[in-house]
Amino acid sequence: MPRYSLEQLQAAFAAKLPATPCAACGQLDKGYTLPVDEDGATSMLISTFFGPDSDAKIIGGKSLAHVPLICNNCGHTRIFNIQMLLRDV
Numbered sequence: 001m002p003r004y005s006l007e008q009l010q011a012a013f014a015a016k017l018p019a020t021p022c023a024a025c026g027q028l029d030k031g032y033t034l035p036v037d038e039d040g041a042t043s044m045l046i047s048t049f050f051g052p053d054s055d056a057k058i059i060g061g062k063s064l065a066h067v068p069l070i071c072n073n074c075g076h077t078r079i080f081n082i083q084m085l086l087r088d089v
Helices: 006-016 082-086
Strands: 045-048 063-071 077-081
Touching (some): 006 082, 063 082, 077 082
16 A cells, blocks of 8 residues: 655645635644554545345455544544545645
8 A cells, every 4th residue: 555645645635625614613723643553654544345146254455545634622533535635635
């Protein structure tokens, strides 16, 4: 799986998302956090697709990588598809 740097994702969010208040608490000034691991790589969520006949025990296969953006005030978490976020940046 590709690794994405914090700087890459911060630049994409800055380019594509205007400063907007949190949908849950309304705070704008406290900002958001992109979680990173001990190596400084961004933490990601992976969604795996299963076919209609799958018993959901398959490991691997087609998947999508997502990155969480967490409100620094209330913890409300928004999930963004990384491929779409980084497209045309």
